[in-house]
Amino acid sequence: HFGSSSTCFQYGHLACDLSIRAMPASYNEAVYRMVSKWTETTRISFVKDAKRPGTKSYERYQSYSQARYVGEALRLGAKPEDLVHDYAKKYCKMHKDQRVKVPEGIMGEEEKAIFRKFLKHMRGPSGCNMRKVQAKKLKALEKLKKLGIDFKDMRGEKNGQETNDLQALRLAADCAAGELLAEAETAGRKISEKDVMRVLELWAFRKNESRLNVLPKGKQWVNSDTLGLIRDRTGKFIVTAPTRDYPNFMTVLTRYLTDRRPAELECDFPFTTISLNYGYAAKRHRDSGNLGPSMIKAFGKFKGGQLNYWPDDDKNTSLENLRDEDKVSMDLSQGLALFDGNRAHEVDPFTGERFSLVYFSIDKYWKATTEVLDSLRERNYSIPTEETMALARTLLPAPRGYASGQSLTSMFGVNEKPKVYQWIESQESDAAPTVPIGRGQVRTVQTVQKPQQKEVPKSADLKALFMGVCTPARGAEPSSPAEAAAGAAEDSPKPDATPKCADLKAMFSGAAPAGQKNAEGARTPLRSDAQEEAQPSSTPPRKESLLGGKRSMLTSGKKAKKAKTAEQGTKASKAKGAAKEVAEASKEPAGTAMEEEEEAPRAEELAKETLPTAEELASSKFCPAEAQKGVRWSSLLARALQVAVTSPEASIVSLSNTFRALLHASEDPLNDLCQALESLMLPAADRLPPKALREALAQWGTAKAGNAEVLRALAQAFALTRPARASAPAEPRTFASEEGRRAMLAAMERALARAHGESGGRFEPLLRALLADCRPAELYCRCGPRCGAALLPMAAQETRDLEVLLSELAGSAVLVEQCYPGQRLQVHKSAAGSLAIFSGVREVAGTVLEEALMSALRESIQARECIVEAVLQRDAQEAPEGVLQVFDCLWQDGRPLVRRSLRQRRAALEQVLRPCGSVRIPPSEEFALEDPPTAEVLGSLLEEAGACNCRGVMVKRLEREYEAGCTSSACYALLRPGA
Incomplete structure (x- = not known):
């Protein structure tokens, strides 16, 4: 009986053979409950011709709908x-009536084998019940909906190894972790075991096939995620993607350990990495690449x-020959244990649901960059030093091996040093350690109350990180009675610790800037020098991660804009009705009356704002820190x-100073900068800007050179200004020399233009990376291309002058091909096999290519995953559906090729x-460098192109990269006269 099995339902993982995406969330749980109870002999019947002819499942349904029982339906x-x-x-x-049984002779071995496969699909290869997984997914989506997060908006931000379902569950776990951290910080309590279980039950695992040393017999993969510092295949130390993408989840796991510093250890236990495991019993093994000291804890029922x-164990005895009487057994559900991995x-x-957390340090961690280690410290990792690692090792005596007899110390009655430590934790309070000793023995120590130790603060700004409030350092005296009262109010327990929508931005993207209003309406005090000195020197202020979490959910410009648009739409409808009445009475146009009514309050607000003068904005000595706090971006x-408009030569400087002023003065720089860029660079903004800005945009639009100068201004703003961080407001950057300043400006302009093109012209991910204080080199990683998201195409420089072209191409190896007329497309093939066709950044798959051409395209592409560029020729006589001329490859099987030369990209295209x-x-x-094209050769190629009804020829440098979104000198279009 399928539904009554006592096998452990692996409630916490999603990595099963059945793709849950194929099972819609709209099915009632009762459906899964009933189907899961069927056996191969369950009698069923089907409605005749229930499915419409022509659908994918019609023929299959016509076959299996003749079945009389489940096993027969599966066979058909x-x-x-x-x-x-x-x-x-x-x-x-x-x-x-199931009393009428199917005769035994009807059920053959083939049908029984098929039904066993059916059970495997319904349960998953590790016992995962399909309806349990579905219930877990619904729970995660409900959590996201409750927090106001539209999961569809987040799908574009997942890393390439995450499915939609995997990201939904992990995102829900991160949201739940954010709530728990806020509650714990408000109540001033530690992270409990129940807190950890609340987030672990939502977490989803990927199949891990690389842990061969722990795979149980008969298993091909396990549920195991490595969180923290690892070495990639090239030997480089990196932070794993889940660590970077789900900071709240990571902080809950790390806080659980650091909140329980053992009395036997004089420092926080040092670790760089966490191994999170679920649902499997690791076989006997020894870790590799581990410095040794490891903390472990098991969770679940x-x-x-x-x-x-x-x-x-000194490794002189093989694993198979180790004796059971020499082992020490520990129940990890009772508390943390220290051992040598x-x-x-x-x-x-075991039976039931079991998670385990192993905290350890990987070998040669000190070779990791400072930025990588700082990003781990932000998630409360206790990065080891020589001193802290030595302290941890002192608790683990050197192994004697099992070849020798009893030790001399035990023979003479001298107490040996404990072999392993375990700290038993009661549900009511912290407890004293249980110390296993000797060979195969465990000394059981009765649980006693442990004296409360004064906790060393891990950060002075934990409340600021998770609740959007800057708090002074512990132990610091308040600088004023008002601050003392505010501090007392913050320290008092709140009846409801659940973060509201206004706090979610601070929870997921960092603390509110100093001076910003908090949830109680009080303005957050700036931290004084005395308070900074009061901060313990052992824990430096939290730095802003250079890698950063890419999920600042609930604070995106689009979502804030939707909320504001809805509110303004209500006000506008009321104003429109009033304007209509006034217009009818005064015989004036309603539109004029409405505009005047809308602009009147704006004019009053604008009169209260103190804006920089035109001379100040046009000056290179502009001081953005003097901008009025809370000034509107549109003003x-x-x-x-x-x-x-008045001084076109100063346009870049004035725009750059505007962006710098917003970094200093805006309460929501992400939203304000996003709206400003949309107004400047998009053909029509989603929301109509104020009248004063509309008029200025109209005047500027006739004179502007293009979007390139806006990107240059944005690059200069972030090159000269360091954005606000959790521990400090925005501030000007300092440079050792003028040469260094110019180099920074040039690098940022180049990187930002490239990142804008490779991210498909989307402003939000670009601004998130910039506000995380990414350096130019890091922008390429944070905003690089990915399969499924369109890149902005690289445009060619056009010319009709042969001599000019030959002069520009001097010293370059080039490739010449015809410039085909038609629609330029980008074809994306995903690892799942689906095709997406983009024209610009808009997906046009179903409206551009006919079915015959789509079929030919699927047959032609040999790669598992790729992005190629092509031109669709409509007037091809030999192919009525059109001809697709594919000329470049930008992505191949998980590798972006935009940094590769055209020569390498063409070689990839042939594969x-x-x-x-x-x-x-x-x-x-x-044409090689030693044999460049001549004017005669290019002229003859141009004539051939004209005979083929082409606009001209494309001349491309073979050693240049693909510059997405730019009009590049890497490619020239030599056009025919009159083309």
């Missing part, structure tokens, strides 16, 4: 998804699962555009694409 081609879908839609009915540890250990089989931008039918690679001719 039904899938588990089909049975769930048909039962939910009432196409399939189960006979109420389970029986068994003890950790068996050989404390005197390089010595043999294993986990006993500043309108003033800057007035300067740009990715096999021309067939209407999908072709255009013919080309290469």
Whole structure:
């Protein structure tokens, strides 16, 4: 009976053979409950011709709908998804009277084998019940909905190894962790075991096939995530993607350990990495790449699962020959245990739901960059030093091995040093340690109350990090009675610790800047020098991560803009009605009356604002810190555009100073900068800007050179200004020399323009990276291309002058091909096999390519995952559906190629694409550096292009990279006269 099995339901993982995305969330849980109870002999019947002819499942349904019982339906081609879908839609009915059994002779071995496969799909390879997974997914989506997060808006931000379901569950776990941290900080309590379980139950795991040393017998993969510092295949030390993307979840795990510093250890336990495991009993093994000292704790409701540890294992005895009487067994559900991961250990089989956390340090961690280690410290990792690692090692005596007899100390009655430590934690309070000693023995110490130790603060700004409030350092005297009263109010317990929407931005993207209003309406005090000195020297102020978490959920410009648009729409509708009445009475146009009514309050607000003068904005000595706090972005931008219209040569300076002023004065720089860029660079903004800004944009639009100068201004603003961080407001950057300043400006302009193009012209991810204080080199990583998201195409420089072109190309190896007329497209093939077609940044798959051409394209692409560029020729006589000329490859099997030369990209294109039918690679001719093209050769190629109805020829430098979104000198279009 399928539904009554006592096997552990692996409630916490999503990595099963069945793709849950194929199972819609709209099915009632009762459907899964009923289908999961069926056996191969359950009698069923199907509605005749229930599915429409021409659909994908029609022929399959016509076959298996003749079945009389479940096993027969599976043999005739039904899938588990089909049975769930048909039962939910009432196409399939189960006979109420199941007393009539199917004769044994009818059920053959083939049908029994198929039904066993059906059970595997319904349960998953590790016992994962399909309806349990579905319930978990619904719980995660409900959590996101409750917090106001639209999961569809977040899908574009997941890393390439996450499915949509995996990201939804992990995102919900991170949200729950943020709430827990806020509650714990408000109540002044530690992170409890229940807190950890609340976030672990939502977490989703990827299949881990690389942990061969721990794989139980018969397993091909396990549920295990490595969080923190690792070495990639090139030997470089990096932070794993989940560590970077889910900071609140990580902080809950790290805080659980650092909140429980053992009395035997004079410092926080040092670690660089966490191994998070679920649902498997690791076989006997020794860790590799581990410095040794490791803390471990198990969570969940389970029986068994003890950790068996050989404390005197010196690696001279093989794993198979280690004796059971030499091991020490520990119940990890009772508390943290300290052991050496390089010595043999294993986990006993268990039943139930078991998570485990292993905190350890990887070897040669000191070779990691400062930025990488700082990003771990922000998530409360206790990065080891020589001193702290030595202190941890003193608790673990050197192994004696198992070849010798009893030690001399034990023979003469001298107490040996403990082999391993475990700290038993009661539910009511912290407890004293249980100290296992000797060979195969454990000394059980009765749990006693542990004296409360004064806790060393891990950061002076934890409340600022999770609640959006800057708090003074502990122990510091308040600088004023008002601050003392505010501090007392903050320290008092709140009846409801759940963060409100206004606090979620601070929770997920950092603390509110000093001087910003907090949730109680009080303005946050600035931290004084005395308070900074009161901060313990052992824990420096939290720095802003250079890698940063990419999820500042609930604070995006688009979401804030939607909320404001809805509010303004209500006000506008009321104003419109009033304006209509006034217009009818005065015989004036309603639009004029409405504009005057809207502009009147804006004019009053504008009169109260103190804006920089035009001369100040046009000056290179502008001081952005003097900008009025809370000034509106539209007012500043309108003033800057007035300067740009009157003095075009000062347009970049005035725009740059405007962006710098917003970094200093805006309460929400991400939202304000995003709206400013949309107004400047998009053809039409989603929301109509104020009248003064509309007029300034109209005047500037006739004179502006293009979007390039806006990006240059933005690059200069961030090159000269360090954005606000959790511990400090925005401030000007300092440079050792003028040469260093110029180099920074040039590097930032180049990197920002490239990142803007590779991110598809989307402002929000670019601004998030800039506000995280990313250096120019890091922008390429944070805002690089990814399959499924369109890149802005690289434009060619056009010319009709042969002599000018030859002069520009002097000293370059080039490739020449025809310039085909038609629509330029970008083709993305995902790892799942789906195709996405983009024209510019807009997806046009179903409206541009006919089915015959799409089929030819699918047949031509040989890569598992790729991005190629092509031109669609409509007037091809030999192919009525059109011809697709594919000329460049920008992505191949998980590797971006935009940093590669054209020569390398063309070689990749030949591997990715096999021309067939209407999908072709255009013919080309290469000219080496030693044999450059002449005017006569290019002239003849231009004539051939004219005979083929082409606009001209494309001349491309073979050694240049792809510059997305730029009009680049890497590519020239030599056009025919009159083309």
